[in-house]
Amino acid sequence: MKPFRTLDDAGEIKGKRVLLRVDLNVPVKAGAVTDATRIERVAPTIRELSDRGAKVALLAHFERPKGRRIPGMSLGPIMPAVAEVLGRPVGFVDDCVGPEPEAVLARLGNGGILLLENTRFHAGEEQNDPQFAAALAKLGDIYVNDAFSAAHRAHASTEGVAHLLPSFAGRAMQEELEALEGALGHPKHPVLAVVGGAKVSTKIDLLSSLLGKVDAIIIGGAMANTFMAAKGAQIGKSLHEPDLAPTARRIMTEAAEAGVALILPSDAVVAAAFKAHARHETVTLDRVPADMMILDAGQATIGIVKAWIDQASTLVWNGPLGAFELEPFDRATVEAARHAAKRTREGKLLSVAGGGDTVAALNHAGAADGFSYVSTAGGAFLEWLEGKPLPGVEALRVGSNRR
Numbered sequence: 001m002k003p004f005r006t007l008d009d010a011g012e013i014k015g016k017r018v019l020l021r022v023d024l025n026v027p028v029k030a031g032a033v034t035d036a037t038r039i040e041r042v043a044p045t046i047r048e049l050s051d052r053g054a055k056v057a058l059l060a061h062f063e064r065p066k067g068r069r070i071p072g073m074s075l076g077p078i079m080p081a082v083a084e085v086l087g088r089p090v091g092f093v094d095d096c097v098g099p100e101p102e103a104v105l106a107r108l109g110n111g112g113i114l115l116l117e118n119t120r121f122h123a124g125e126e127q128n129d130p131q132f133a134a135a136l137a138k139l140g141d142i143y144v145n146d147a148f149s150a151a152h153r154a155h156a157s158t159e160g161v162a163h164l165l166p167s168f169a170g171r172a173m174q175e176e177l178e179a180l181e182g183a184l185g186h187p188k189h190p191v192l193a194v195v196g197g198a199k200v201s202t203k204i205d206l207l208s209s210l211l212g213k214v215d216a217i218i219i220g221g222a223m224a225n226t227f228m229a230a231k232g233a234q235i236g237k238s239l240h241e242p243d244l245a246p247t248a249r250r251i252m253t254e255a256a257e258a259g260v261a262l263i264l265p266s267d268a269v270v271a272a273a274f275k276a277h278a279r280h281e282t283v284t285l286d287r288v289p290a291d292m293m294i295l296d297a298g299q300a301t302i303g304i305v306k307a308w309i310d311q312a313s314t315l316v317w318n319g320p321l322g323a324f325e326l327e328p329f330d331r332a333t334v335e336a337a338r339h340a341a342k343r344t345r346e347g348k349l350l351s352v353a354g355g356g357d358t359v360a361a362l363n364h365a366g367a368a369d370g371f372s373y374v375s376t377a378g379g380a381f382l383e384w385l386e387g388k389p390l391p392g393v394e395a396l397r398v399g400s401n402r403r
Contacts, residue, residue, distance in 0.1 A: 004177060004396040005168045007048065010142060014053030015110050019140035020046065020170065021157050021392075023147040024060040024078055024115075033081035037376065038149075043085050045146045045170035046113060050088065053110040057139055058082070059096060059119055059157045061150070067123030079115050090115055096157075097122065097135035105139060119157045126155055133160030146170025148177070149377040151392030152384075162395035169396050177393065179373035180384055183316050183352040184213050192312035194305075194336070196221035196319030197357065200244045206318065207251050209387040216261035216312075218305055220321030220332065224265055225294055227252065233285050236270065238294040263308060267298030269322070269329060276326045296322030297332035305336045309349070315340055317353035317371075318385065320361040334365040341370025354381035 022042040027034045049056045065073045076092055083090040091108070093101045096116035108114055116139075119125040124132025133156040137143070143165040145151070150158050151173070169177065184191075191214040195203055200223045210217055219227055225240035230248035255262040270292040271280040282298040283289070297305070309315065317340070321332040343349040353362055354375025362368040375381040380390055 004174075004393065006174045007045070007144065007168055007171065010144075010166070010168050013049065013142065016054050016141040017105055017139060018049050018054040018056050019059055019136065019143045019161065019165065020049065020056055021059045021143070021145045021147045021150070021161075022046075022170075023149045024058070024075060024082070025062055025149075026078065026081070028077060031077045033078060036081055036085055039078075039082055039085045041172045041376070042146045042170065045144065045172060046086060047088075048171065049144070050086075050111045050113055055105060055108045055110060056113045057101070057105060058090075058113070058115045059136065060115075060147075061120040061125065061155075061157070062118045063120075065118065065120050067120070067126070069121045073118055073120075075115055075118050082115060086113070088113065093117060095121075097132065097139070101139055119155075124156055126153075128154050128156050128160045130160065132156045133164060136161045137164035140165055143167045144170045145392055145396060146172045147392070148173045148375075149380050151377075151390040152380040152388070154391035158392040159395050162392070167396055169393075173393075173396075175373070176375060176377065179352050179375070180381075182350060183314055183373075184385065187213075188313040188350065190215040190312050191314040191316070192308055193217045194315065194317040194319070194321070195219055196223065196321045196333075198222040198239065200226045200241055200248060203319075204247060204251075205386040205388075206382060208254070209385060210316075211251075211254055211258050211260050214260060214316070216263060216308055217255065218263045218308060218321075220265065220297055220305075221319055222294075222323075223319075224297075227262075227264055228285060231264075234288055234290070235294060236288045236290050236292045238288070263304065265294075265297045265301040266304065267300045268294040269296040269298055269331070270294055271329075274323060274326070277328070280328065295326075296329040299331075302332050302335050305332070306339045309336065309340050309343060312349060315349055315351040315353075316385065317351065317362075318355045318358055318382070320357055324357075324361045324364055330364065333361050334367075337362050337365040337367035338370075341367040344370055344372055354378075355385070 063073045079092045091114045193214045222239040225238040227248045230245040271278040324330040324333040344351045351371040
């Protein structure tokens with residue numbers, strides 16, 4: 001795999017206009033940002049570019065205006081939160097291409113920071129229109145992408161413009177790529193994957209890709225029900241996808257042929273209803289009552305999961321092991337996540353997690369800070385795990401083509 005260019009390769013940037021693609025798709029309520037996590041993730045790159053004397057123009061999308069200018073989807077209200085996180089002034093221009101941002105950038109002093117308007121106000125953004133990409137490129141001397149979360153989209157501001165200017169990965173992008181490369185590119189074996197969640201249908205590509213990269217896969221959450229039903233187990237009223245039983249059997253066969261251990265629950269916590277503190281019991285998988293549903297893995301399974309984590313040198317985690325949103329059906333996720341975090345802190349495990357509900361589950365367990373790296377990227381993280389090339393990343397590779 002070709003290496004990607006980082007800010008260490010950018011050379012002297014003082015006085016240069018830097019187009020910096022960031023992810024500012026943050027939650028906003030009553031005009032105020034309620035969670036600045038994504039801003040905080042890109043703040044080190046913004047500060048570094050500013051401190052090195054560049055004129056920094058921030059490119060970002062917000063929600064889905066579908067090529068129309070919708071006032072409620074403007075990045076203007078987000079600008080104060082960006083300035084607050086950075087601890088320095090940030091200007092705003094109500095367009096991302098054309099004479100106005102060109103003029104403001106021309107007047108901007110070295111180290112200045114400018115937030116440009118929502119790129120998705122232009123239809124050419126999501127279409128990756130060459131003319132729109134060229135209009136963006138006209139505003140910069142170099143391009144930096146720090147939005148891994150949008151790297152799976154071949155849009156003008158994530159992929160098109162990268163072929164028109166010298167292009168580099170920002171520090172958040174670099175950290176994410178290095179963490180993922182360490183986990184699946186050239187990992188230390190044994191490699192263990194924990195794959196949970198509700199549906200097998202959303203994880204088929206992921207499971208197929210992991211079979212060629214890991215030594216063992218623990219399957220949890222409701223998707224484990226589909227695998228158990230495919231093996232002939234009686235799972236009562238449990239959520240599952242009966243039409244995917246052949247797919248589950250195929251994956252189990254392929255795992256056996258590849259020498260990959262596929263670990264399913266041996267016991268389960270069952271209840272008649274999915275509600276907090278519902279009457280529940282722990283049963284072995286051959287004794288699930290017909291009128292009850294599986295909502296979490298049992299204590300015996302938790303012990304097995306911990307034992308596999310103890311054997312692993314590298315852990316990739318995607319998805320919860322049970323219905324973690326409600327107690328007491330969060331125990332498998334909480335105990336396994338805390339155990340992985342403990343092993344990581346002891347220096348015995350490289351642990352990378354992300355995608356879907358994973359971040360929320362690890363935060364619920366109080367274990368997120370203990371993992372080596374937790375990705376907030378969602379779709380991009382999953383596509384990377386699935387082995388799919390990410391357009392926004394490929395454009396940063398050394399030797400990638402220039403238009």
